[in-house]
Amino acid sequence: MVKRVLVVAGLYLISMTMLAAAKDMSWDGWISDSKCAAKGANAAHAACAKKCIEAGEKPVLVTDKDQKVVGIDNPDAVKGHEGHHVQVTGTMDDGGMIHVAKVTMLKDQGTGKGGAMSDMH
Numbered sequence: 001m002v003k004r005v006l007v008v009a010g011l012y013l014i015s016m017t018m019l020a021a022a023k024d025m026s027w028d029g030w031i032s033d034s035k036c037a038a039k040g041a042n043a044a045h046a047a048c049a050k051k052c053i054e055a056g057e058k059p060v061l062v063t064d065k066d067q068k069v070v071g072i073d074n075p076d077a078v079k080g081h082e083g084h085h086v087q088v089t090g091t092m093d094d095g096g097m098i099h100v101a102k103v104t105m106l107k108d109q110g111t112g113k114g115g116a117m118s119d120m121h
Contacts, residue, residue: 024101026089028064031081033057037069046083053082061088061098073097081105 032040033052040049041062053059059078061070072078073093077100078086089102 024089024091026087027061027070027098028087028106029061029070029085030064031078031084031086032060032062032069033082034060034069034071038062038067040083041067043083043085049082061086071097073099077101078103 030041030045031049032038032045033049035052035057036045036048037060039045049059053075059072059075059082061072061078062068063070070092072088077090078088081103085106087104087106088098088100089104090098090100092098
């Protein structure tokens, strides 16, 4: 009897661990830099974002849904996508940072909710 209880409890713990494992999710948004953040959520910001990131600012994703600025914990995954409207797929850690597994360009590169480059600095 005790053996059965232990087996059932073990199976329960294993199943709960599997459910709690991080699952890939996707977010649509603009790759910007941490200095300009949501102001850089447009294609016109590409050169500014690239310059700022090369100067040490961190790349961020500005989500389409709510213009939330989300940090990226593996910045090399988005290198070359500064100022691009993309879909990123990956996992979000407990601190709210995205670990990007995949970047897909979205078709509508000419639209965005941010301001023009002249508004950046």
